[in-house]
Structures are given as structure tokens and as C-alpha cells.
């Protein structure tokens with residue numbers, strides 16, 4: 352690590368600064384830029400991930416005041432998550448190794464029926480190494496890894512196990528609600544793993 356390396360300490364400091372001074376949405380966009388700086392860390396995994404590289408997320412930082420978390424996700428196999436939101440949390444995704452495809456959805460219905468949805472994909476893009484994207488509260492998106500070995504750094508506004516989230520099934524128009532501290536569809540890496548249910552380590 353060189354003197355100029357933007358490390359986890361610097362990232363947490365700058366994220367805290369943004370959250371203390373800006374509206375949540377503006378802070379999330381600023382934190383996305385800081386995350387892109389952190390993704391340039393030459394030995395991020397070796398420095399911060401100790402022990403097992405679990406697909407559902409290795410928590411490397413939890414802020415004691417603002418509650419945001421930094422997680423490193425490993426994808427040993429290709430996977431595609433269903434469309435989902437993160438409830439009232441903002442989230443930033445950044446690619447450290449390989450690339451990640453993402454889709455963003457808009458609702459054609461008004462959302463008034465809790466278990467019904469009518470979605471259309473409104474945006475599709477690929478994040479390359481070093482790139483990040485911020486999602487605001489209730490944004491609906493999916494992620495997809497085409498190649499094995501991707502590493503994604505994710506910053507969540509708070510512990511996602513503490514908030515209600517939704518998973519969407521566009522073909523059947525169903526909405527699956529994940530209550531706080533429940534799990535719906537993460538399974539730890541058998542091809543449908545997702546980083547969106549925080550791991551047990553995150554909740555403890």
C-alpha cells in the first residue's frame with residue numbers, strides 16, 4: 352500500500368462527512384464517488400477480508416453512528432438475482448474484480464397492491480472494474496454475473512436485515528416481502544446467490 356492509497360479509513364471518513372452534511376440521496380451519490388476511489392485500493396481483499404470469502408457478504412465496516420455498512424461479496428459462479436429493492440435504504444455497488452450487469456426497473460402500476468407488481472426494465476448497463484452505482488431508497492434493480500470470480504464491494508445505508516425489502520417476479524406479477532431479519536432467496540452461492548440478504552456476521 353502506498354502513501355496515496357485511499358483506504359477503508361479514508362472512505363469511512365468521507366462517507367460520514369457526506370452523511371453529516373447532505374440529504375440522504377445526495378450523500379449516496381457522493382459516497383458512490385468515494386467508493387470508486389476505494390475500489391482503486393490495490394490489495395483491498397487481502398487487507399480487509401479475513402477468513403472465508405462468503406458470497407452473501409463479508410462485512411468489513413459498520414459505522415457506529417450512521418449505521419452504514421461496507422461489505423465485500425464474492426461470486427464463485429455466474430448468478431442472476433431477481434429484481435428487488437432495498438426498502439428505505441440507499442445502496443452503492445462497486446465492482447472490484449471483473450464486471451457486473453445491472454438492470455433498473457420502473458413500475459407501470461401504482462404500487463398500491465402490496466403483493467402485485469407490473470414492472471418494465473428501464474435501464475440495463477454493465478459496471479466495469481472500478482465503477483460504482485448508487486441506488487436510492489425503493490429503487491428496483493437486479494444484478495447478474497456472467498463470469499465466475501467477480502468481487503463486488505457494496506455499501507448499504509444500514510444493516511439490510513433490519514429493514515423490510517421486496518423481491519419482484521415480473522412474469523407472475525408477484526411481490527415477495529422480506530420482513531426484517533427474514534431471508535427470502537439468498538442461498539449462499541449455488542447459482543442464485545445474492546448479496547442482498549446480509550450475512551449472519553452482519554447481524555451480530
Ligand SMILES: [Fe+2]
Nearest residue numbers: 435437492547
Ligand atoms: Fe440490490
